[in-house]
Amino acid sequence: MKNAKSSKTPSLSSFAIEISPFPPMALLSSASPTRSIVVPALLLLSAASGALLLFCLLPSLSPSTPSSCSCSCPATSTTTTTVTTTTTSPSAKSIPTSTSQEDVLWLKKLLAQNLLVDVPLSQAEWHELRKGINPRTRAQQLQDLLNFHGIAHYEGLEAENHTALPCPGELLVEEHHSNYGEPWAGGRDVFEFLASATNLSPSDMVMEIGCGTLRVGIHFIQYLDPNHFHCLQRDKLSLMAALRYELPAHGLLYKRPLIIKGEDMDFTNFGEGVSYDLIYASAVFLHIPDKLVWVGLERLASRLKPGKGRIFVSHNIKFCRRLGGEECKRRLTNLGLEYVGVQTHDSVLFNHYETWFEFRRLKV
Ligand SMILES: C[S@@+](CC[C@H](N)C(=O)[O-])C[C@H]1O[C@@H](n2cnc3c(N)ncnc32)[C@H](O)[C@@H]1O
Numbered sequence: 001m002k003n004a005k006s007s008k009t010p011s012l013s014s015f016a017i018e019i020s021p022f023p024p025m026a027l028l029s030s031a032s033p034t035r036s037i038v039v040p041a042l043l044l045l046s047a048a049s050g051a052l053l054l055f056c057l058l059p060s061l062s063p064s065t066p067s068s069c070s071c072s073c074p075a076t077s078t079t080t081t082t083v084t085t086t087t088t089s090p091s092a093k094s095i096p097t098s099t100s101q102e103d104v105l106w107l108k109k110l111l112a113q114n115l116l117v118d119v120p121l122s123q124a125e126w127h128e129l130r131k132g133i134n135p136r137t138r139a140q141q142l143q144d145l146l147n148f149h150g151i152a153h154y155e156g157l158e159a160e161n162h163t164a165l166p167c168p169g170e171l172l173v174e175e176h177h178s179n180y181g182e183p184w185a186g187g188r189d190v191f192e193f194l195a196s197a198t199n200l201s202p203s204d205m206v207m208e209i210g211c212g213t214l215r216v217g218i219h220f221i222q223y224l225d226p227n228h229f230h231c232l233q234r235d236k237l238s239l240m241a242a243l244r245y246e247l248p249a250h251g252l253l254y255k256r257p258l259i260i261k262g263e264d265m266d267f268t269n270f271g272e273g274v275s276y277d278l279i280y281a282s283a284v285f286l287h288i289p290d291k292l293v294w295v296g297l298e299r300l301a302s303r304l305k306p307g308k309g310r311i312f313v314s315h316n317i318k319f320c321r322r323l324g325g326e327e328c329k330r331r332l333t334n335l336g337l338e339y340v341g342v343q344t345h346d347s348v349l350f351n352h353y354e355t356w357f358e359f360r361r362l363k364v
Contacts, residue, residue, distance in 0.1 A: 095202075095223060097195035099348045138173045145169035167244055176213040176241035180283065184215055185350055190282050190314075191219035193345040193356065198310050204228065204277035207270070207303075209296060210284035211259065214242040221247070221255045229255065230270050234263035265296035267303070275305045280312040290319040294331065301335040304361050311337070311359040338362050 111117050120126045136144065146169055149155070154162045177184040194200070202225045211217040211231035221229045233239050239261055247253050260269050279300055285293050297311070304311060320328040320339075332338060340358040347353060 097200060097223060098192040104348065138175050138178075141173040142169050142175075145172060165244065165248065167248075171241050171245040174245075176238065176245070177215075179213055179238060179241075180215065182283075183350065183352070186347070186352055186354075187215035187217075188219055189345070189347040189349060189352060190216040190354065191223075192348070193343075193354070194278060194280055194312055195220075195223065197312070197343070197356070197358070198278045198308070200278065202228070205274060205305075206230065207232075207267075207276045207279045207300070209265075209279070209281040210234065211242065212238045214246045216282050217242070217257070217259075218246055218250055218252070221252050221257045222250065224255070226255045227258065229257040230274070230276075231257065231259045232262050232265070232267065232270075233259060234261070236261070265292060265299055267299055275303050275309070276300075277305050277308055278310055278312070279304060280314075282314045285313050285317070285319060286315045290322060293319040297332075297337065298335055301337050301361070304337075306361045306364075309361060310340075313357045313359070314354055316355070317357045332359070333362065336362050 108117075120129055153159070159166060198204070200206075200223070202223060204224065206220050206224060206229050208217050208220070208229070208231045211233050212235065214221070217229060217231055233242070239259065242259060247255075247257070258270060262269075300311070320332075323331065329339070337359050338361075340360055343356050343358065345354050345356060
C-alpha cells in the first residue's frame with residue numbers, strides 16, 4: 001500500500017490552475033511558431049471578459065461550492081478561496097452549552113420518523129436487531145489489533161514512516177472509557193450543568209482537578225478558546241489516554257489545553273497570575289485525603305476570579321463536614337472563600353443525576 005500523499009487527487013492549487021480565467025500566453029500565440037498573428041485588441045478584450053464571466057459563473061453552477069465571488073472579484077491566485085475552506089471557525093459563542101427542549105423535541109421526532117421510539121427490552125430483541133452486526137468486545141478488538149494490526153496496516157519501519165503518533169491498541173479500543181465506572185456520556189451532563197451554572201463563555205478560564213481521561217474535560221476543551229482549559233492530573237494511564245487518544249481523536253490538539261501531571265496540588269506550572277472563572281473537581285475530592293483538598297483550596301482560592309469565579313465539587317464535601325459546620329466555615333473564611341450551596345443536577349440526556357457543591361470568593 002502506498003502513502004496517500006502519492007494520490008492523484010488534485011490539490012486546491014492545481015484546481016485553481018485548471019479553472020484559471022487567464023489562458024497561458026503560449027495558447028494565444030502558438031498556432032504556428034512561424035506565423036505571426038496580430039490579434040485585434042477587440043478580440044482579445046472579448047476573450048478575456050468571456051473567460052472572466054465563465055470563471056465567476058463556475059462556483060455558482062456547482063451545488064457543493066457556495067459562491068463567494070461576484071464578478072467584480074479579482075482574478076488572481078485568491079481563486080482557490082472559492083473552494084470554501086476558511087480558517088475562521090464559527091463563533092463559539094453561538095454554540096449552545098446545554099440541550100434545549102427544542103433539541104429534545106427534534107430528536108424525538110427523528111426517532112419517531114425512523115421507528116426508534118421503543119428500545120428493545122430483551123436480549124432476544126437486541127439479537128434480532130443486530131442481524132449482520134457482530135459487535136466485538138474490547139478484549140476481542142484488542143486481540144484483533146495485536147494479531148492483525150487492523151485490516152490494512154503498515155508494519156515495522158513503514159509504520160513509523162506513515163504515522164505521526166502511533167496509538168497503542170489498548171487506547172484504540174477505548175478501554176479507558178470505562179476506567180471510572182459511570183457511562184462515558186455522563187461527561188457531557190457534567191459539562192452542561194457546570195457551563196450553565198457559571199454562565200460560561202468561550203473566553204473564560206477553567207481548571208479541572210483530576211480530569212482523568214477527559215470524560216468531562218473534552219467538552220470544555222471543545223467549547224473554550226485555545227489555552228483556556230487547565231488540568232492537574234495524577235494518573236499516568238488516564239493522562240496517556242487523554243493526550244494520545246481523546247485530544248487527537250476529537251481534532252482538538254489546536255485548543256492547546258494545559259494538562260499537567262501531578263498529585264500534590266501544585267499549580268505553579270500553570271503560570272503566574274492566571275485566574276479562573278471556574279475550578280471544578282468531578283468525582284475527585286471524595287477519593288483524596290482531606291488535608292490535600294485543603295492544600296488545594298488554599299492554593300487555588302486566590303486564583304479564583306472575584307465575583308464571577310466559582311469552585312464546584314461533586315458528590316460530597318466530607319473534607320468540610322468532618323470538621324463540623326462552624327470550623328469548616330472558619331477555614332473557608334480564612335482562605336477568602338464562602339460556601340454558596342448545593343445543587344442536584346438532573347441529566348436531560350441520560351438517566352443520571354449528580355450533586356454539586358458551590359464555593360466563591362468572599363465579597364469584600
Ligand atoms: C473518579 S476519577 C474522575 C475523573 C474525571 N474527573 C471524570 O469525571 O471522568 C478521579 C480522577 O482524579 C485523579 N486524582 C486523584 N487524586 C488526584 C490528585 N491528588 N491530583 C490530581 N488528580 C488526582 C485520578 O487519577 C482520577 O483520574
